[in-house]
Amino acid sequence: MRVADKLRQAAESGAGFFSLEFFPPKTEQGVANLYERIERLARLNPLFVAVTWGAGGSTAQRTVELCSACQGVFGLETVMHLTCTNMDRAMVDEALAGAKAAGVQNILALRGDRPRNQEYQVQANGFAYAADLVRYVRAQYGDYFCIGVAGYPEGHAESDDKEQDFEHFKAKVRAGADFVVSQLVFDPELFVAWERRCRAHGIDVPIVPGVLPVQSYQSFRRLAFLTKVHVPAQLQAQLGDAKANDQAVKDVGVAHAAAAVRALREAGARGVHLTTLNLEASVCRVLHEVGLAPAADPRPLTATAAPALPAALPAGQRRAWDEFPNGRWGDARSPAFGNADAYGAMVRFDTQGASRMWGRPQRTEDVSDLFVRYVRGEVPALPWCDEPLLAESGQIGAELARINGLGYWTVASQPPLDGVPSADPVHGWGPRGGYVYQKAFVECFVPGDRFPPFLSRLQSLPGRITYYAANRRGDFMTNAYSGDDAPAMTALTWGVFPGRGIVQPTLIDKASFLAWRAEAFRAWREWADMFPADSPEHRFLSDTADECWLVNVVDNEFKGPGSIWDMF
Structure with missing residues (x-):
């Protein structure tokens, strides 16, 4: 089903909803353990799930495989991220064909980050901006794909001209986008003001705010640096005080994310898009605190067999990954292994x-x-x-x-x-x-x-x-x-x-x-x-x-x- 239709149905019914985002793990055993995690999270009935796409198509195969499992094995409406930076049309065509063959009908069209050690490049027969990708997908597939785009309430991190950035966003939507997922929001008031501006400019497609339950101090600092989003002083201070205690950091992250979700819903947002970093404990706590998690399993899975992959580990060790995520120093079998480097390049200075x-x-x-x-x-x-x-x-x-x-x-x-x-x-x-x-x-x-x-x-x-x-x-x-x-x-x-x-x-x-x-x-x-x-x-x-x-x-x-x- 088209995600935009599901979002409109949720808005008309007044029901709250949530969606989840995963990234392709770095190791095969990490993939196997992520499948077990997705199976459990599927029983909380997310409206949809999204899977990220590595810069320049670096995770293309694993992204398509993960989308195929989410859609076909776990019965979850799946959105495949697709970036166009440093990718020619043949690569985009292959990705779209793979998504369609997997039964995936929803795409989040992004410009994306440059691959490491490369400049931004417009490949022969390629794309310069996300709007170009939106127009291309629409021209090639008509209405088959439901196309989403990213929105930046505080402007894109690389843009010095916020007014021009907003004009680019409007052009992206008008190129044929069906829905919007926003950049991470730590300050709900900024999202609310931006959404009102979008509506005032005639943007009437569904807009879903992005929320991150902070999992570790390291990953928080990493994402805040890369996205340059505003972090409220109180949250900054609380995380700074707790940074030596992994569990305390997660407690602060859960409390802040739950408060943000409540504030967004009170302001009119029917649901939120949660960045999981492939960890489940904090996400589940937030959903239960705000009343978005069902009391019981709402439905059975739609298939009986998960993809054949290396054996996963006992539940106790899986839970330990959630409690004490340590980036690259964690267990390589964890689906969250390396999450500190899941987004962006290593060198952080010009x-x-x-x-x-x-x-x-x-x-x-x-x-x-x-x-x-x-x-x-x-x-x-x-x-x-x-x-x-x-x-x-x-x-x-x-x-x-x-x-x-x-x-x-x-x-x-x-x-x-x-x-x-x-x-x-x-x-x-x-x-x-x-x-x-x-x-x-x-x-x-x-x-x-x-x-x-x-x-x-x-x-x-x-x-x-x-x-x-x-x-x-x-x-x-x-x-x-x-x-x-x-x-x-x-x-x-x-x-x-x-x-x-x-x-x-x-x-x-x-x-x-x-x-x-x-x-x-x-x-x-x-x-x-x-x-x-x-x-x-x-x-x-x-x-x-x-x-x-x-x-x-x-x-x-x-x-x-x-x-x-x-x-x-």
Whole structure:
């Protein structure tokens, strides 16, 4: 059924509704576990679900497969996002044909973000704006597809002229859009004012406000930075106070999202579009708090078999992903793995800003000096870290400065902990009344000439030291193996709390390490691309990315001071 028709029916009946948004997971096991999650969420009866589309078609196959499962297996009306940036007509035609073959009748037409390391490009026979895509889909398929577009109550993040941005939005709707889903809204009053303006300008298609229940402080900061949406001072302060406690952050996120939904509904919005980040606990809490979740399962599923994929994990571990999402450090089998990087590019600064902050490196000594100044608090960010070091790194700050000065460029680290109270203001996390533990680890880039002797030292302490290493070309090595010689999983952080099993929010294995490796080496290339291609800075950074190794070193002895620093 066309989503626009469903939205109008909901408006006429006066019934409240909600819709949900997912992104294609990075791993096959993440997909399998997302299917189980969607099955449970389907029983809450969303009006529709939406699946995102990666920049330049980077997730095309997985997006179409996920849409097909939502529509055909779980019986959910599905909206497939489709971006046109850096995509030619053949790619768009293939995506539309795949959607139609899967029984998907609804498209959210977007311009989209540029792929990393690429400029915005209008491909041969391609599209410059979302309005071009709307017109093309309408011309090729007539009324078969119900076409939605994105609306930006505060203007698009890349637009300096908000009046012109609104004119572009009107043109997009008039090109043939049937409904609108808004950008994330943290301040309901801004959405209400914008919707009134839309109606005053003759835009009469349904408009659904987008709401995000904040899942973690990291993902919140990431999305707020990328979208540049207004965050109310009270929410900003509450999240800042709670940022060291994952559960407290989620509680703040649920309370704010529920209040936003109530305010939007009181102002006349019949429903909301919830960004899930592939997590379900907070979404379910919000829906129950505002009375949009049914008391019982409203209907059975429309099919009996889910797609064949790797086995999912027990429900208890799935719930742990919701309670303690840790971005790339989480379990690669989680559908939310890597959600901190699910939207947008890694490097967050323009060329001039990056040069002011990071200089113009042409030697390894320049990079070492930059990293030393970062760990000393003299530089606020790096291409891999968009905020200063956390407080707990203060106790290993001297060692971090030393090894960075030696040419081991650290991008992540933590000291060992043995039963620290979960309420500790520096090291604590999770609910009060528990104890937290962690192994010391350091992740760093190692220049190619230093890597062989460094690897030899790592291998000199089998059992004590676990390492994972990879380069940009894809070479990989580790000493973490299970009994069947398959790469094993290593727990980095765990906690014990009253009335709960052991929680392991921070893990590393081959899948998660290699997924991060791809991101980490992209950041080198993005940094290089901020300089002209024929410049010494570009050549140096590109060559460094080609030659260095990313190495994660874990000291499995968490009870003592650790020998991890002896490796450097």
